[in-house]
Amino acid sequence: MAVIDQLLQQKFHYKAFRPGQRATLTMLQRGQNVLAILPTGAGKTLIYQIYGELIHRPILIISPLLALMNDQVERMRYSGERRVVALNSTLDWSERQDVLTHLNRYRYLFVSPEMLANPQILKKFQKLLIGLFVIDEAHCISQWAIDFRPDYLNLAHVLKKLGQPQTLLLTATASQQVRADLQHKLRLPSLQTVVESINRPNIYLAVHHFNNEAAKQNYLLQLLQKLTPSSGIIYFSSKKMANVMATAINRATNLATAAYHADLSNPDRYKIQQQFMNNQLQVICATTAFGMGINKPDVRFVIHYHLPQDLPSYQQEIGRGGRDGLPSLALLLYTDQDANLARQLNSLDQLTSVDLKAYQTKQLTQVAPQKQQLLRFYHHHRVTMEKLRIIFAQRAQQKQQAFQALLEYINQTGCRRKKLLASCSESFDQHDDDCCDNGIETEINADLYSSTSQPATNKPIMDWREIITKLF
Numbered sequence: 001m002a003v004i005d006q007l008l009q010q011k012f013h014y015k016a017f018r019p020g021q022r023a024t025l026t027m028l029q030r031g032q033n034v035l036a037i038l039p040t041g042a043g044k045t046l047i048y049q050i051y052g053e054l055i056h057r058p059i060l061i062i063s064p065l066l067a068l069m070n071d072q073v074e075r076m077r078y079s080g081e082r083r084v085v086a087l088n089s090t091l092d093w094s095e096r097q098d099v100l101t102h103l104n105r106y107r108y109l110f111v112s113p114e115m116l117a118n119p120q121i122l123k124k125f126q127k128l129l130i131g132l133f134v135i136d137e138a139h140c141i142s143q144w145a146i147d148f149r150p151d152y153l154n155l156a157h158v159l160k161k162l163g164q165p166q167t168l169l170l171t172a173t174a175s176q177q178v179r180a181d182l183q184h185k186l187r188l189p190s191l192q193t194v195v196e197s198i199n200r201p202n203i204y205l206a207v208h209h210f211n212n213e214a215a216k217q218n219y220l221l222q223l224l225q226k227l228t229p230s231s232g233i234i235y236f237s238s239k240k241m242a243n244v245m246a247t248a249i250n251r252a253t254n255l256a257t258a259a260y261h262a263d264l265s266n267p268d269r270y271k272i273q274q275q276f277m278n279n280q281l282q283v284i285c286a287t288t289a290f291g292m293g294i295n296k297p298d299v300r301f302v303i304h305y306h307l308p309q310d311l312p313s314y315q316q317e318i319g320r321g322g323r324d325g326l327p328s329l330a331l332l333l334y335t336d337q338d339a340n341l342a343r344q345l346n347s348l349d350q351l352t353s354v355d356l357k358a359y360q361t362k363q364l365t366q367v368a369p370q371k372q373q374l375l376r377f378y379h380h381h382r383v384t385m386e387k388l389r390i391i392f393a394q395r396a397q398q399k400q401q402a403f404q405a406l407l408e409y410i411n412q413t414g415c416r417r418k419k420l421l422a423s424c425s426e427s428f429d430q431h432d433d434d435c436c437d438n439g440i441e442t443e444i445n446a447d448l449y450s451s452t453s454q455p456a457t458n459k460p461i462m463d464w465r466e467i468i469t470k471l472f
Contacts, residue, residue, distance in 0.1 A: 003054065004022070004025050004029075004050055004054070005017075007050050007053050007054070008046075008050065011053065012046060012049070012050070012079075014046075018038075018042050018043045019038070019042065019196045019197075020036055020037075020038040020042060020194050020195075020196040021038075021042075021043060021046060021047055023194045024036040024038075024047050024168070024194045025047060025050060025051060027192045027194065028047075028051050028132070028166065028168065029051075029054070031166060032166075032190070032192045033166060033167045033168070033169075033188050033190060033191050033192065034167075034168050034169070034191070034192050034193070034194060035138070035169040035171075035174070035179060035182060035183075035191055035192070035193045035194070036168065036169065036170050036171075036193075036194045037171055037172065037173075037174050037179075037193070037194065037195045037196065037198065037424075038170070038172060038194070038196050038198075039172055039196060039197065039198045039199070039200060039319065040172045040198075040200070040316065040319030040320065040323070041295065041297075041319065041323040042172075042196065044136070044170045045072060045075075045076075047168070047170070048061065048108075048132060048134050048168060049076070049081070049108070051131075051132055051168075052107050052108060052131070052132070055131040055132070056131075057129055057130070057131025057132075058103070058104075058106065058107060058108075058109060058128050058129070058130055058131055059107060059108050059109070059130075059131060059132045059134060060109050060111065060125065060128075060130050060132070060133050060134065060162075060165075061108065061109065061110045061111070061134040061135075061136055062111060062112070062113055062116070062133075062134065062135045062136065062155065063086075063110050063111070063112065063136045063137070064112070064113075064136070064137050064140045064144075064149070064292065065289075065292050066086075066088055066089070066090060066266065067269065067270075067273065067289075067290075067292060067294075068136070068137070068292040069086040069088055069110040069112075070086055070088075070090065070270070071273075071294070071295070072086075072110060073085065073086045073110060075295075076108065081107070081108065083105065083106050083107035083108060084106060084107065084108040084109075084110075085099055085106050085108075085109060085110070086110040086111075087099055087100070087109060087110065087111045087115055087121075088110070088111070088112060088115065090266060100121065100124045103124055103125065103127070103128055104128065109125075112151075113149060113151040113152045113154065113155060114149075114151045116151070116154070116155070116158045117151045117154050122158065122161055125162060126161055126162060126163075130162050130163075130165040131165065131166070132165065132166050132167070132168055133159060133162065133165045133166065133167045133168070134167075134168045134169075134170065135155070135167070135168070135169050135170065135186075136170050137170070137171060137292065138169035138170055138171040138174070138182055139171045139172075139173050139174055139178055139182075139312065139316075140152060141155070141181070141182055141185055141186070142174075142178045142181045142182065142185075143309075143312075143313070145185065146391060146392070146395045147349045147374065147392065147395055148349070148374070150373075150374055150377035150378070151377070152185075153185065153377075155185075155186060156185060156186050156187040159186065159187070160187075167186070167188060167191075169182060169186075169191075172198055172315070172316060172319060173198065173312040173313075173315050173316055173424050174312075174424065174425075175312070175423060175424050175425045176425045178312075179191075179193060197426060198315065198319075198421070198424055198426060199417070199421055199426065199428060200318075200319060200322065200328075201434070201435070202322045202325055202326060202327055202328055203318055203319075203321055203322050203328045203329070203330050204327065204328070204329050204330065204434060204435070204436060204448075205318075205330050205416040205417055205420065205435070205436035205437070206329070206330070206331050206332070206416075206436060206437040206441075206442075206444065207331070207332045207333075207334060207409075207410050207412075207416070207437065207441070208331065208332075208333055208334065208441055209334050209335070209441065210333065210334065210335045211335070212335060212337075213335060213337065215335075216305070216333050216335055217245070217248070219333070220234075220245070220303070220305065220333065221248060221249065221252045221253065223331075223444060223446065224249060224252075224253050224255055224283070225252070225253050226444075226446035226450065227255075227300065227301060227446050227449055227450050228253060228254050228255055228282075228450065229254070229255070229282060229450070230282065230300035230301060230449055230450050231276070231279065231282050231283070231296065231298055231299050231300060232282070232283050232284075232299060232300055232301035232302065232303065232321070232329075233283070233284050233286060233290065233291065233299060233301075233302050233303070233317075233320060233321070234283060234284070234285050234286070234302075234303045234304075234305055235286055235287070235288065235302070235303070235304045235305065235306065235308065235317060236285060236286065236287055236305050236306050237287070237306035237307065237341060237342070237345060238287075238306065238341075239259075239261040239262070239263055239287060241305070241306070242259040242260070242261055242285040242286060242287060243259045243285075245259075245285050245305065246258055246259040246283075246285040249283060249285070255282040255283045256280065256281045256282050256283070257281065257282065257283040257284070257285060258272050258275070258276075258281050258283075258284060258285070259284075259285045259286070260272050260273075260284050260285070260286040260287070260289065260290040261286065261287040261289055261290075262287065262289050269289075272284065273290075273294060276294070276296065277294070277296055288308075288309070288313070288317070291316075291317060291320050294320060295323065296320075296323070297323045297324035298323075298324050298326070299320055299321040299322065299323070299328065300321065300322070300326075300327075300328055300329065300449040300450070301321060301328060301329040301330075301331065301449050302317060302318045302320055302321040302328070302329070302330050302331075303329075303331045303332075303333065304317070304331070304332045304333065305333055306338055306341065306342070307332075307334070307338050307339070307341075307342045307406060307410075308332075308406070309402075310399075310402035310403065310405070310406055310423075311402070311405055311406055311409060311419075311420055311423035311424075312423055312424060314332075314406070314409075314420070315420060315423070315424060318330035327434075327448045327449060328449065329444065329448075329449045331444065332410065334410050339407065342403065343403070346396075346399050346400075346403065349395075349396075349399075350392060350396050351371075351388070351389070351392045354366065354367065355367050355368075355371060355375065356385060356388070356389065358375070359375050359378075359379065359385055359388065360385050362379070364376060364379070405423060409423075412439045413439040414438060414439050415428070415431040415435065415436060415438055415439075416435075416436040416437065416438070416439065417431065417435050417436050418431070
C-alpha cells in the first residue's frame with residue numbers, strides 16, 4: 001500500500017481518495033507546482049494535510065477570509081491536529097507576538113495576503129524552511145487583485161523572498177484564461193494542472209423573471225413557505241435588503257432566519273455561522289461575505305435575490321448547496337432593475353477623474369476610503385498614472401464582458417448548465433429533466449428540496465477562542 005493511502009486510511013480515516021486528490025498528491029510528490037481545480041466540497045484541505053505528513057515541513061496557507069481560516073483551523077484541531085494556527089486580526093497583540101516568536105511550533109500556518117505584505121512578518125516566515133506554499137481559493141488572485149485586494153499581486157514577491165517554495169493552488173472555478181493569469185501573476189516557471197469536472201449534477205438550475213420588486217418578494221416568501229423546514233442561503237447585493245428580507249421571512253414563515261454581512265461584528269458573524277451549522281437557523285440572508293468556510297452538507301437551496309458578480313462566482317456560491325449529494329436548488333430571481341443595480345455597483349470600482357488627480361498629486365485622502373488603500377498600493381509600487389489608467393480600463397472591460405455572459409445565462413433559451421460550465425472552460429451535453437429549466441420558466445418542485453435537516457441542537461454557541469481553548 002502506498003504511503004499516501006496509509007495516511008488516508010490510518011490517520012485521516014477515509015477509505016478512498018476523492019477525484020483529483022491522488023493526482024494532485026502524486027504531482028506534489030514529484031516536486032511540481034500544481035493548480036488543482038476540484039469541485040466545491042471535494043476535500044481540497046486534505047491534500048495539503050496529507051502532504052504535510054509526508055514532508056514534515058511547515059505548510060503556509062494563504063486564505064482570503066477570516067471565517068474560512070478560523071473554520072479550517074477549528075476543523076483541523078477537532079480532527080486531532082494541534083500544530084495549526086491562523087495568524088490574523090482576531091489575535092490580540094500579545095497572541096500575535098507569541099505565534100510569531102514560535103512559528104516553528106506549527107505545521108500548518110494560515111495567513112492572509114495582507115499579513116504577508118508586512119515586511120516584519122514576512123521576515124519571520126523567511127526563517128522557516130517552507131515546505132509548501134498553498135493559495136486557497138486561488139481564483140481570488142484574478143477576481144480581486146486588481147481593484148479590491150491588491151496584496152494578492154504581492155504574492156509573487158513573497159514567493160521569491162521565501163526562496164520559491166513548492167506551490168499548490170486550489171480552486172473550484174478557473175477558466176483557461178484564469179489559469180494562465182494565475183501562473184503569470186505568480187511568476188511560476190512551471191505549473192501542472194489537475195482538472196476534475198466541477199459539475200454538480202444534483203443541483204437544479206433555474207431562473208425566474210419578474211416585472212417588479214414586489215412580485216419578486218412575494219414569490220420568494222411563498223416559495224420559502226413550501227421549502228420549510230429546509231436549510232438554505234439567499235444572496236443579496238445590498239446589506240439593507242438582506243436585513244429587510246430576513247425580517248420579512250421570519251414574519252411570513254416558520255424558518256428561523258438571520259441576516260449576515262460585513263456590518264456585523266466578528267463575534268456576531270461567528271455566532272450566526274454556528275447557529276446555521278447547528279440547525280438553529282434555517283435560512284441566512286447574506287451578502288457574499290457568507291459562504292467560504294461553511295461546509296454544511298444539507299443546504300437544500302441557494303437563491304440569488306440579486307445578481308452574482310459573474311458566472312464563476314455564481315458557480316462557487318451555488319456549490320454551497322447539496323454537498324450531501326441529495327437534490328439542491330439553485331434559483332436566480334431577476335428583474336430588469338437588478339441589471340441596473342449591478343452596473344452601479346461595478347461602476348464604484350472604476351477610477352474617476354478625481355481619483356486619478358488625487359493619485360497624481362499624492363493627495364489620497366481626497367478619495368473614497370475604500371480606494372485609498374488600493375491607490376496607496378499602486379503608489380508604493382511606483383505605478384505611473386497612465387499605467388494605472390490602462391490597468392483599470394482593462395479591468396472594467398473584463399467586468400463588462402463577464403456581466404454580459406451573466407445576462408446571457410439569465411436569458412438562456414437552452415441548457416443553463418452548459419452555459420454555466422462553459423464559463424469555466426468545461427463542456428457539457430448531457431441535459432435531462434433533473435439538470436435545469438432549459439431556459440423555460442417552470443414551477444419549482446419544492447417537495448424535492450424540503451427534506452428535513454438534522455434536528456436543531458440547543459447547545460450554547462461558544463466564542464471561537466473558547467472552543468480553541470477547550471481543545472488544549
